[in-house]
Each structure stands twice: as structure tokens, then as C-alpha cells.
Amino acid sequence: MNIPEFQSLFNELRNWLAGKGLAGSELIYSYFFIGLLGVILFLFITIFLTRQLFIGVVKSAKTKSDWQKALFEFRVFRAFALIFGAYIIYNVVPYLFIDFKNGLFYALIFAKIYMVLAVMFAVNAFLNALVSIMESSKKYADKPIRSYKQVAKIVFYIVGFVLILSIILGESPLYVFGGFGAVTAVFILVFRDPILGFVASVQMSAIDLVRVGDWITVEKYGADGEVTEINLTTIKVRNWDKTVTIVPSYAIVSESFKNWRAMEESEGRRIKRHINIKISSIKFCDEELIGRLQSIDFLKDYLKETQTFIERYNAENTVNPNNLVNGRHMTNIGTFRIYAEKYLESNPYINTDLTFMVRQLQATENGLPIEIYVFSKEKGLKRFEEVAADIFDHLLAAVPYFDLEIFQSPSGSDMRNFVRRGDD
Structure with a gap:
């Protein structure tokens, strides 16, 4: 329906009222109120039909999808139907207020502001629906x-505010932006x-x-x-x-x-923890210790190969056997480090394809740190901590078998026991 048709309808309304014998103020106010009621009724009908038209088009789709649900959830159809209603109001106002010049001025301002608000409401609903659709997609999850939605809304609200302000002031939007x-x-x-x-x-x-x-x-x-x-x-x-x-x-x-x-x-989560070994417990391995360590499955082959190599080296270099400092000899700390490597290699939860080290760190007043630097296949917090705890439970328990001691700062009870032994 275009503007001439609006004009024709209102002319017919005025002629019909005049034919009923109305004139003067009676004609003016009757024309206004009947026209206003007619416009309100027409708006309800057109907005309802427009909304149902949109809904019918969407429902005609064979399959239900996320975008259909979002359009219904955020009432996008009702929002766009309000734009159509705002357009009707803007075109009807000049004929409805034809007898009220002052009222026409304010009614046109109201109609323009309502149109801007209707567009803003529709865009807001559409953005909400669009974001809902995108968030449900794995590509944008x-x-x-x-x-981005919030930025778009802020920009759009600013533009809408400027347009409304320009309508109220009767100035160009560019003038308001300039201000x-x-x-x-x-x-x-x-x-x-x-x-x-x-x-x-x-x-x-x-x-x-x-x-x-x-x-x-x-x-x-x-x-x-x-x-x-x-x-x-x-x-x-x-x-x-x-x-x-x-x-x-x-x-x-x-x-x-x-x-x-x-x-x-990645393929693993890093375990990077250390055990502090008491330095005074570090020593060369004597025959008794080597004999005890040979019963450890992980060390059998290593001890045999290393002992053979050391004996051959010391013999070839005529090393004086009366002092262990001469030549080459195994140490309990080095043997423990090899044991830790063998044990970790056999652990099914350790990824040996990633960085894998059992190393010494710089000695401190707290002893010599032996650091475990490996990656666990289990990356979830609970299972990761369980794997790490199992590893250190075992290694801490294994330390005494190598005649090593774990460094621990003395507690109050340790000091009391020391004093008592001194008194005895």
C-alpha cells in the first residue's frame, strides 16, 4: 500500500463523516479518533500477518536447524514486523494530523524516533540470533x-542515539556527529x-x-x-x-x-620434580653394595656391562686398586640415576618419545637434587597427579637400597634426640 492509497482512504473517511452531517470541530475530532482507531487496528493486523508470513516461510523448511530455533527464540520475526508497522505510522501521520499543525510536527518526530527504535530493536534481535547460531557451530565455538556482538551493538546504539538526537534537534546527523x-x-x-x-x-x-x-x-x-x-x-x-x-x-x-x-x-604433560639426596650419603659402590644391587631386575644387565668395562679400563691403565679414587668406579648416586631411568622407561604411562631425562641439578645447602624430567601420557589433572605420585612413591622408597639418604631439614624432635644422645 503506497501513500496515495492512504490519502484516498482518509479522504473517503472525511467525506463519509461530512455526509453524516458532521462539521467544524465535531468533524475534526471524529475524523481524528476514528482514523486513529482504524490505524491501530490496521497496525495490529498487518504486524500479525507480516510476522506469520515470516514464520510460515521458515516453517516451510523441511528440516529444523539451529538458525530456525534461534530466529524463533529471539523473536526476530516480530522485530522485523515492527519495522513495517513503523513505516505505516510514518506515512499515516500526515493525514491523521492534517487538522492539527502543531500536533503534526511532534507526531512526525515521534514517528521518526519510533522507526529508528524499531530498526534498532530488529537489529538487536538479529545479532542475538546470529551469535546464538555461530556459538552452536563447532567452527566458531x-x-x-x-x-564482536557487543562492539557491533555499541556502534549501532551510538548511531541510533545520534539519529534520534538529530531528529529531536532538527539537524543533520553529520552535524551531531561533528559535535x-x-x-x-x-x-x-x-x-x-x-x-x-x-x-x-x-x-x-x-x-x-x-x-x-x-x-x-x-x-x-x-x-x-x-x-x-x-x-x-x-x-x-x-x-x-x-x-x-x-x-x-x-x-x-x-x-x-x-x-x-x-x-x-600435545602427546604428554610434563613431570618436572626432584628428590634432594643428602650429599654425605654419596659414595663409591663397594662389592657388598654391588652384590645387593645385582638382585634388582632393572640393574642386572647394566651392572654386568659396566663392571666389565670398569675392570678392563682399570687393568689397561694399571690403576692402583688400593684407593677407590683411582681409576673408574661406580657410585651409588649414579647407579640410582640409571635405575630411575630404567624404571621410568618401563612405566606404560610415560611417553619416552618426548623429552626424557633423569639429571643432577646444582648441589645446594639442601643436598643434591636428582630431577625427573619426563612427560606423562595422562594429561587430565587427577590421572596426571596419580601417575606422578606413583613414580615418586616408588623412587623415594627405593633410595635407601642404594645406601643413599634423602635430605630433610631437622625438626624439633630431631634436635631433642640429638641433645639427649649428647647427654648420654
């Missing part, structure tokens, strides 16, 4: 889609977090820093858990203790944090 130059500093101050958040979201997406579902650790904010939501200004992290931490988006790109995704995608 780990992307900060909500951040924003004077308040740019205030605008940046007010929207500092959204601006920083948007820049951070773009950077996170561009270089793939964080995704929904990642395990991250941000020590400054006490966050250690799974990312459940990425918004324009914040990142929501569900910690392993079931609490929730909110981290500013810009903190991810401006400060240090740890993302465990690479570990989860």
Missing part, C-alpha cells in the same frame, strides 16, 4: 563472538574498558591467544581453570575449585598468563 569532536576525550574516558576490551578481543582472535574451553592460569587475578565465556571487556574463568574469576580482556594481552592448550594438544 572457541571464538570470542560475544565480544562529538568536542567530547571525544570524555567519550574515550567513559568507554575506556570497552575500547581496550575490543582491541584485546581482536588481538586474541588474530593470534589465537585464548579460546572458550582453554585452561588458563592468570596468577595476578587468582584465575586457574577453564574459560567459559569471552565478552567485550571480561573473560569468565571457572576455576578448578568451582569458583568463578572475572579477568579483564586487556589483561590477557598486556600481562603475563599461562595457557595450557598446547600441553593438552
